Amino acid sequence: MDFIGAYQPDHLAFLFEGFAVTLKVAFISIILSFIIGLVVGTLRFAQIPLLSKVLAVVVETIRNLPLLLIIFFTYFALPEIGIKLSITASAIAALTVFESAMLSEIIRSGLKSIDKGQIEAARSSGLTYIQTLKMIIMPQALRRMVPPIVSQFISLLKDTSLAVVIALPELLHHAQILNGQSQSYLLPIFLLAAMMYFVVNFSLSILARRLEYRQA
Template sequence: MDFLAPFTEVYTLDNFKFLLEGFGVTLKVAAISIVLSFVIGGLIGTLRYARIPVVSPVLAFIVETIRNLPLLLIIFFTYFALPEIGIEMEITTAAIAALTVFESAMLSEIIRSGLNSIEKGQIEAGRSSGLTYIQTLRYIIMPQALRRMVPPIVSQFISLLKDTSLAVVIALPDLLHNGQIIYAQKGSYVIPVFIILALMYFIVNYALSLIARRLEVKQT
């Protein structure tokens, strides 16, 4: 009975509501970051694929630099360093900005690789049929590439959702942050809180992983 006491104390309606509030922040930050990073990453990946002089090499340098930096460092830089040059953001905005920058770099590489996986002969076929380069890319290359990109993109979105927990270092009031507040009240609350945190993350991420697996099956 003593072992179960912390569970009964932690698993209350008020605590569940508090955790759900934090999970709402987690999902909000993840959703906004996903949309922004997909748009920005798609643009960067496409520009790199097009191999535009000067532009593509510069973007490649930026992407490779960001991809080889720890996300935690980017979060710290966004929230603590940028204000030193006059760019101040509140916690949620800083978390979204940091995640967007990092995930845009990751997604741009996925998109560029997906575009490169399409046979070059299809570009020549499109051009020879009278389509411009942009039209060929839009109507022939991109639709085929997107089907191949979807599974790795979904997997990257799963990673993004998990990475939101790193923003706890700047006190983002997300799921992990609210969980810390609860288990800080008493040492015996740590295990019960961690169990419910793990379950909440698992449910959403597992659902996304099932979607990714189903999409992978469709591609084979």
């Protein structure tokens, strides 16, 4: 174990460069998947004839596929039908698709948790369905959904490491490159990589628990 050699300034800079890519991919995927998940989850909750059933089939199909398979599909299969994405774009697309399905189910369940009596009361007072959803149901549901949504974001951040299979230059990919320079770097490098993941994910876990406590 060569901690001194492994933690040379250029090695540390290389690791943090990879971690920056990890955070960038995770951040973009979180924003996109939340927007898509919110729309899909809301449409499913609205039970629009045919559309809700089609979305349900799509969501359940994606949720039951391995994320690794979706990553392979976006990078290797899409070019076969004329859609060629960069490594980073492929990783973001795969994560967004997978997490959107997960978040849509969280959002749909959150909306369903609100007492139907509130919907009936709002409608009887003259509010339209859209107004009821926007002003009465969604604000309450989002507060309840915050903890599981944050937990899903934690999973997304960890799942970025799966993109190493398509050579995304993220943290784990850079750690493997450094480890290839010397076997004595294995423990120091991967220990530091683990700490980077832990610090971010543990911070998000604390946030999720505090938010959950406030909702109790």
